[in-house]
Amino acid sequence: MAEYLRPSSLEEAAGMIAAHGSTLAIVAGGTSAMRFAVPYVAYAMGVRGLGMNEIERSSGGLSLGAGVTMRQIRDSLPIPALQDAARGVGGPALQNMATIGGNIFAHPPNGDVATVLLAMDATVTFFTTNGERTQKLEEFYDSGAQADGLLTRIDCAAPGGELVFLKCGRQRFNSRTVISVAACIGLDNGKVGNACIAVGGAGAHPMRCAAAEQALIGRALDDAAITAAGDEAARASSPGTDAVASEWYRRRMVATYLCRALRQIAAG
Numbered sequence: 410m411a412e413y414l415r416p417s418s419l420e421e422a423a424g425m426i427a428a429h430g431s432t433l434a435i436v437a438g439g440t441s442a443m444r445f446a447v448p449y450v451a452y453a454m455g456v457r458g459l460g461m462n463e464i465e466r467s468s469g470g471l472s473l474g475a476g477v478t479m480r481q482i483r484d485s486l487p488i489p490a491l492q493d494a495a496r497g498v499g500g501p502a503l504q505n506m507a508t509i510g511g512n513i514f515a516h517p518p519n520g521d522v523a524t525v526l527l528a529m530d531a532t533v534t535f536f537t538t539n540g541e542r543t544q545k546l547e548e549f550y551d552s553g554a555q556a557d558g559l560l561t562r563i564d565c566a567a568p569g570g571e572l573v574f575l576k577c578g579r580q581r582f583n584s585r586t587v588i589s590v591a592a593c594i595g596l597d598n599g600k601v602g603n604a605c606i607a608v609g610g611a612g613a614h615p616m617r618c619a620a621a622e623q624a625l626i627g628r629a630l631d632d633a634a635i636t637a638a639g640d641e642a643a644r645a646s647s648p649g650t651d652a653v654a655s656e657w658y659r660r661r662m663v664a665t666y667l668c669r670a671l672r673q674i675a676a677g
């Protein structure tokens with residue numbers, strides 16, 4: 410059984426991560442780690458005692474502690490797409506425990522809130538024994554999602570357009586994720602000026618879909634452009650098969666749900 414460690418400061422936590430490496434699992438809410446990580450390591454490091462649960466708002470955007478829970482997001486954030494994503498993570502009891510930091514590392518196909526954060530072009534900040542390191546969430550995922558420290562904060566600017574999140578599940582409430590999509594579209598004189606598209610559940614972690622974004626930029630948000638973006642997103646996906654859905658079904662749902670989200674934005 411794993412030895413339980415309780416650091417009392419960020420410095421101590423970073424030191425434990427550096428000392429124990431891959432033999433240590435970080436436990437925030439524990440809703441994923443207790444199943445997928447803790448049974449396989451020598452040390453489990455609980456981080457709830459470190460706080461990290463503050464939400465700071467400014468005119469430029471949001472700064473969210475890694476320990477902010479789904480319930481906090483659901484009940485008190487002014488961004489409906491983030492609230493929608495948090496509301497769909499398990500049921501109310503799970504939402505009291507599950508954190509935004511844990512969602513960024515969630516076992517696929519999970520990561521609904523992280524999918525919205527990607528479409529918001531969020532940054533993540535890690536505390537390491539060498540100090541703080543901040544990078545774009547997209548770059549963090551692109552480089553293999555290997556944390557060398559403790560995730561402390563997620564920052565995002567106000568969405569640069571209309572932001573929509575949709576989750577495909579097999580039932581309406583408390584449903585496991587098949588795939589999820591988030592799209593943030595800024596229109597300029599009837600044409601797409603900027604597009605941020607992210608898909609969850611279609612790979613090892615949520616991902617930005619550059620090809621889908623390029624299929625939209627400079628075009629009217631009409632049926633042809635929307636279908637092209639959906640096709641590109643499906644092509645870029647590499648989902649897995651599990652008890653909930655097959656790889657084939659997930660790929661189809663990526664296109665279907667992205668088109669649905671974009672039509673919702675086009676309809677205003």
Ligand SMILES: Cc1cc2nc3c(=O)[nH]c(=O)nc-3n(C[C@H](O)[C@H](O)[C@H](O)COP(=O)(O)OP(=O)(O)OC[C@H]3O[C@@H](n4cnc5c(N)ncnc54)[C@H](O)[C@@H]3O)c2cc1C
Binds near residue numbers: 434499508
């Ligand atoms: C019944 C059930 C239903 C679920 N439904 C959904 C769903 O619909 N959508 C969805 O997205 N998820 C779902 N999940 C998965 C999970 O609950 C969420 O992804 C949740 O946000 C994980 O947060 P946590 O705080 O519990 O993470 P934990 O389980 O504590 O940690 C998960 C991983 O994150 C890493 N981690 C956590 N915090 C930090 C940190 N500060 N720094 C560095 N690494 C860290 C650790 O490596 C750890 O292994 C479900 C889980 C269950 C059990």
